[in-house]
Amino acid sequence: MSRLLSHPLGRLPRLSRSSPAPRILGVRFASEAKDQDIRKKYSATLLLPKTDMPLRVKNPPATEDKFRHRTTDELYREQYASNEGPVFVLHDGPPYANGNLHMGHALNKILKDMINRYNVIRGRKVHYIPGWDCHGLPIEHKALAALGKSHTSLDPVSVRQEARKFALEAIDVQKAEMKQLGVMADWDNPDGVYRTLDHEYEIRQLKMLQMMVSKGFITHRLRPTYYSPSSRTALAEAELEYTDLKSTSVYVAFPVAEDGMTPRLQEAFQKGKEISPEASLSLAIWTTTPWTLPANMGVSVHNEIVYAVVLDREKRLLVVAEELLEPLQERFGKLDVVDRLEGKDLVGTKYRNLFHTGDHSSLPTIFAADYVTPESGTGLVHSAPGHGHDDYDAFQAQNIPMDDLRCPVDDEGHFTSEIVQWSGNEAFSALVGKYVLGAGAKLMIEQLKNSGVLLAEEKIEHRYPIDWRTKKPIIIRATPQWFCDVGTLKPSAVEAIENINFVPPNGRNRLSATVLSRSEWCISRQRSWGVPIPSLFNAEGEPLLTVESLEHIISVLREKGVDHWWSGSDEEFVPPSLVGQKLTKGFDTLDVWFDSGTSWSLIADAHLRPASEPLADVYLEGSDQHRGWFQSSILIRLAALEKVGDKPMAPYRNLVTHGFCTDEKGNKMSKSLGNGISPMDVVNGKKGRDAFGSDTLRVWAAGADYTRDASIGPSSISHAAEVLRKLRSTLRFMLANTASATPLPLERVQLTLVERYVLHELSTLEQAARAAYNDFTFNKVLQGVASFTSSTLSSFYFDVAKDTLYCDPVDGARRQAIIATQHYVLSAVLKIVAPIVPHLAEEVYEAMSVGSPQRKKSVFLEHWTDGESWIDTEAADHMAAILAIRNEVLGMLETARQDKHVRVPTEAAVYLNVSPLMESLLKRHAALLPSILGVSSVEFTTPPASTWSVTAPPSETVSITLAPAPGHQCPRCWLYTAPAETALCGRCDKALGQPAAGQ
Structure with a gap:
């Protein structure tokens, strides 16, 4: 987009053959004609360009509004009814129904719309149903703020009703803004959009859950999950962001039970006792989360790491990794090595800590784990399976009992009284009720120090996960949750990913890495505003979620609405085969990624194409959706349907991703920086700033390299506006030359070398533009149009043709060839740019087709077919030689x-x-x-x-x-070809022998 479209002038404004129409072309004429009366007399005989289309638009939003309904709602319905090409499906990833559109939304919707419009103008039947993601915490928080209470003190149905109202209001606002951006869809039809809060959508989602239950993918168990105290709910990995946080890490001594040592460790201990008879032996561990120490259930080592038993300056014997002795001496002071032994010689050793004071049989032990490395810490890892995924997996892999999985943290992230019970020390009661990432952690370190087990502490800065909604730190906490087992889907997912076309190509690695990095997906949330996981629990707390129970419950909810899960009695949800049993409802809701991840079922239910083909041609979203919607969609598709035939298949054929929007300095837009730009402020203007209209914003989006972060600001908006102005000027010039004529088909005119060359260049542009649209590289379309209209048209063809257009006989063969060519070029260029600037395209099309019986309802119904190619290498070669002379x-x-x-x-x-x-x-x-x-x-x-x-x-x-x-200057055409002064040249004399009114 670096080359701007130029106004249709020659390269030498003061020298080029000037038109006798200064108002049309804006050229200041120089003439040697002495007789002003003669000039005036002949000027009225010139065949000047005529059009009612203004050169400049005073109020872009108002002008665009004249064509909006025609090119959005009406066009969508008309193309779906009349286009006879194959169905093209772009499935909309639902934006969140919260607030106004931001610039990222605008970029996303415009990119999708350009793809859809290109396929419409190519004659395909476009299927596009815009959607909204309606459940989740941000909307629930708004509802709670409006109600003035916490969600634990409110009736869930009241929260849901208020949340629904907020979501629907936001959808109305965003829908109007999308329509003003020129996004083509059946906006006025209730079935023309989808919302994850719609009753039928929710029932379809529950049926999807039932199908996954039937295949054994859904389980319920107590295990550590990402948990947000600020949101009071479990989170999926896709709902995390990371930031740099400072915290205090600690080195702690876990005393080894003398009767719990392995023989090899007992031998090393005795060596130490010979040096320091009063010495005790402890395991030195390091942790960045001291608040997890009460949940310790083991210490892990690596079988092959060499460990040293060392004597510190306090005459304590400690076990540490030998490789870490040097950095540990900087923290502990001088360490004398007493003995060395391998990690495998430590496995099975029992130890005590402040929160394990029971008898020998209940003491935790050392176990081996491959994830232990001698790169940091002490080489011995504090393991709390209630607060760590790796720890939990390690305990499971080695069948270590976790019947009493420790997790002394409540829903608000506060310590519970269990730590007092486990320690047997009332001093720890000071920690109860304290926030584990705040006062609780500080008090824990004080207690470690008072108890004499704190070896060292230090401040560190590290990457730490935060809740992507509240931006506050999360914890890992064991809670009873529902999980989808996606580990078994990895091979199918990898195979399916291989058959997807990625734009940009690095999306393949990103999606593959995301899918391969997880084995299970926590799909339950502890909130009110969402689709329920309709499980039942018996008196012992055991869950019931079966195909049979879901069949019955879904039938009830289909009839009475999903809200009835909260308002109905427990008894009416008990399946017939279990009537009489005491079962109660669970109130977890489904992860919103499960909501949106099932949206492909809308296309599946529409039966648009054979099951052997991907459901959608295109999914297009921001690059963050590799870990979000892209991932959840492919996993649910594979989990629910497993395989289509023998071939795993993703729900999408092409996966297109775009970057984020930044300011012109590359900074992320944010309220705190004050650098955010509202797309609707660009379109409609704000506080005295110009209103640029939607097409300007669309030109910016088309010209951006969207595969990276796209910058926008005053200069880029002005640049886009200038590109649009010059494009408008070029189209208008051809329109003015041809609108009042009746252009003949190209086959019926005598094409000269110039016309053949222009048509050759046009065909080259069309081929390149079609390829660029097919590859989703819209900036190449814009660059190609800019080059053609500037170099081929404005700087050459318009300058060469204007004398013939204005001065030749009205039916002169050369003039008719130029009019036919410019009309053909105008029609072709209009189709090329229409997906980018639909409002301008509709305006030009209306002006050029006034009174035509062949006029369609929209320029997009004038299909851009491959048609006849005007590639003419001979004309290009011959013109290259002549253009070299022209330049000279x-x-x-x-x-x-x-x-x-x-x-x-x-x-x-x-x-x-x-x-x-x-x-x-x-x-x-x-x-x-x-x-x-x-x-x-x-x-x-x-x-x-x-x-x-x-x-x-x-x-x-x-x-x-x-x-x-x-010769002498002709007073009509101003060429120096007249036989005498004041006499007309032969061409003008012939032209005046015919009627000159009109064209």
């Missing part, structure tokens, strides 16, 4: 102007001395040469003696001389 002549004309020999190029004539081969080419097109070279005449002879001349250095094939034009 333009330079010579500038020299003549500077030397004050001419004021306008038509005062000059060109004299050529050329090789036989070049002469044959040039004479074949001799009639075109004066207009191509911008002079009054071209002669293949030596110039006569004259008052001045300019000669170019000769080449092997041509020598060029510029001299005064031999």
Whole structure:
């Protein structure tokens, strides 16, 4: 987009052959005609461009609004009814129904709309149903704020009703803004959009859950999950962000039970006792989360790491990794090695800590784990399976009992009284009720110090996960949750990913890495605003979620609505086979990624294409959706349907991702920086700023390299506006030349070399533009159009053709060829740019098709087919030779102007001395040469003696001389081709023998 579209002028504004229509082309004319009356007399006979389409738009939003309904709602319905090509499906990833659209939304929706519009104009039947993601915490928080209470003190149905109201209000706002951006959809049809809060959507989602239950993917168990105290709910990994946080890490001594040592460790201990008879033996561990120490259930080592038993300055014997002795001495002081042993010699050792004071049989032990490394800490890892995924997995892998999984942290992130019970020490009661990431952690360190087990402490800065909604730190906490087992889907997912086309290509690795990094997905949330996981629990707390129970419950909810899960009695949800049993409802809700991840079922239920093909042609979202919607969609698709035939298949054929929107300095837009730009402020204007309209924003989006972060600000908006203005000027110029004529088909006119060349360049542009649209590289479309309209049209063809258009006889063969060509070019360029600037395209189409019986309801229904190719390599080669001469002549004309020999190029004539081969080419097109070279005449002879001349250095094939034009200036066309002063040239004399009114 670096090359701007230029106004249709020649390269030398003061020298180029000027039109007698200053209002149309904006050129200041220079003329030698002395008789002003004659000039006035003949100016009325010129065939000047005519159009009612304004050159500039005073109020872009108002102008666009005239065409909006036609090119959005009406167009969607019309194309779906009348287009006969194959169905093209772009499935909309639902934005969150909260607040106004931001610039990222605008970029996303415009990119999708350009894809859809391109496919419409190519004759395909586009299926596009915009959606909204309606459940989740941000909306629930708004509802709670409006109600003025916490969710634990409110009836869930009241919270849900308020949340629904907020979501629906936001959808109305966003829908209106999307429509103003020119997004084509069936907006006014309730079935033309989808919302995850819609009753049918929720029931379809529950049926999907039932199908996954039937295949054994859904389980319920107590295990550690990411947990947000600020939101009071479990989170999936996709709902985390990371930030740098400072915290205090600690080195702690866990005393080894003397009767619990392995023989090899007992031997090392005895060696230490010989040196320091009063010494006790402890395991030195390091942790960045001292608040998890009460949940310790083991210490892990690596079998093959060498550990040392060392004596510290306090005469304590400690076990540490030998490789870490040097950094540990910086913290502990001098450490004397007593003995060395391998990790495997430690496995099975029992130890005590402040929270394990029971008998020998209940003491925790050392176990081996492959994730232990001697890179940091002490080489011995404190393991709390209630607060760590790796720890939990390690305990499971080694079948270590976790019947009493420790997790002394409540829903608000506060310590519970269990720590007092486990420690048997009332001093720990001070920690009860304290926030584990705040006061609780500080008090824990104090207690470690008071108890004499704190070896060292230090401040560290590390990457720490935060809740992506509240931006506050999360913890890992064992809670009873529902999980989807996605580990078994990994092979199928990897195979399915191989068959997806990614734009940009690195998306393949990102999605693969995301899918392969997880084995299970926590799908339950502890909130009110969402789709329930309709489970039942018996008196012992055991869950019931079966195909049978879901069949019955879904039938009830289908009839009475999903809210009835909260308002109905427990008894009416008990399946018939279990009537009489005491079962109670659970109130967890489904992860919102499960909500949106099932949206592909909308396409599946529409039966748009065979089951052997991907459901959607395109999914397009921000790059953060690799860990979000892209992942949940493919996993649920594979989990619910497993395989289509023998081939795992994702729900999408093409996966397109875009970056984020930044300011022009590359900074992320944020309220705190004050650098955010609202898309609707760009469109409608704000506080005295210009209103640019939607097409300007669409030009910005098309020109951006969206595969990276896209910057936007005053300069980029102004640049896009200038591109749009020049495109409008170019289209309007061709419209003015052709609108009041009746252009003939190209097959019925005599195309000259110039027209053949222009059509060749146009065909080259069309081929490149189609390829760019197919590859989703919209900036290449815009760059190609800019190059063609600037170099081929404005700087060349318009300049060459205007004399013929204005001055030739109305039905002259050359003039008819130019009108036919410009009409064809206008129609073609309009189709190329229409997906990017639909409002401008509709405006031009309306102006060019007034009164035409073939006029369609929209320019997008004038299908852009491959059609007849005008590729003409001969014309391109011949024109290349002539354009080389033209460039030379333009330079010579500038020299003549500077030397004050001419004021306008038509005062000059060109004299050529050329090789036989070049002469044959040039004479074949001799009639075109004066207009191509911008002079009054071209002669293949030596110039006569004259008052001045300019000669170019000769080449092997041509020598060029510029001299005064031999004729007199025609008072009508101003070329120096008239036989006498004030007389008309032959061409103008012939033209005036015919009616000159109109074209």
